[in-house]
Amino acid sequence: MAVKGLGELDQELDGSKVRVGIVHARWNKVIIDNLVQGAKKRLLELNVKEDNIIIESVPGSYELPLASAAMFEKHDVDVVIPIGCLIKGSTMHFEYICDSVTNALMDLQFKIYKPVIFGVLTCLTEEQAEARAGLIPGKMHNHGEDWGAAAVEMVTKYSPHLTKISGNK
Ligand SMILES: Nc1c(NC[C@H](O)[C@H](O)[C@H](O)CO)[nH]c(=O)[nH]c1=O
Numbered sequence: 229m230a231v232k233g234l235g236e237l238d239q240e241l242d243g244s245k246v247r248v249g250i251v252h253a254r255w256n257k258v259i260i261d262n263l264v265q266g267a268k269k270r271l272l273e274l275n276v277k278e279d280n281i282i283i284e285s286v287p288g289s290y291e292l293p294l295a296s297a298a299m300f301e302k303h304d305v306d307v308v309i310p311i312g313c314l315i316k317g318s319t320m321h322f323e324y325i326c327d328s329v330t331n332a333l334m335d336l337q338f339k340i341y342k343p344v345i346f347g348v349l350t351c352l353t354e355e356q357a358e359a360r361a362g363l364i365p366g367k368m369h370n371h372g373e374d375w376g377a378a379a380v381e382m383v384t385k386y387s388p389h390l391t392k393i394s395g396n397k
């Protein structure tokens with residue numbers, strides 16, 4: 229039995245009223261395309277309406293935090309799934325972007341009290357990224373699917389309980 233993964237849900241999820249923003253980087257496009265497609269597939273399976281899934285792109289993962297913040301205002305979404313794929317090169321570029329993007333996405337949640345999913349792969353090799361995008365048959369599943377499910381779960385379970393602390397309606 230697989231140890232990794234989201235595990236079983238503890239309640240049924242219905243995304244029929246949930247609006248989701250997906251903002252994805254264009255770096256490492258083959259990986260990104262599959263991750264976005266996996267996230268969208270899972271959202272539709274959880275009854276999110278196609279019209280309520282708004283997808284935009286940015287150049288690279290470094291641009292994801294600001295664009296994620298803007299998605300809430302621009303499209304009035306309940307949750308954003310920023311999707312990126314960072315692959316280690318030969319400089320410290322990878323480490324700085326991994327660290328700053330991760331922190332910025334976490335911080336964003338506590339500025340606006342709305343869920344921001346962590347849809348960023350931080351891989352040491354292209355093969356690691358391909359496996360996590362479900363591109364190597366029999367190896368790993370498409371992690372985009374997990375991010376779609378996490379988005380609906382976070383809105384369903386927690387968004388209604390963040391109104392007092394945030395002042396959001
Ligand atoms: N090396 C990767 C990048 N680099 C680009 C930056 O994210 C950014 O777009 C640029 O520095 C302009 O601000 N982005 C990825 O998403 N993945 C990488 O592996």
Ligand SMILES: CC(=O)[C@@H](O)COP(=O)(O)O
Binds near residue numbers: 316
């Ligand atoms: C996008 C860059 O700035 C690039 O030079 C970083 O190089 P590397 O990915 O090999 O660390």
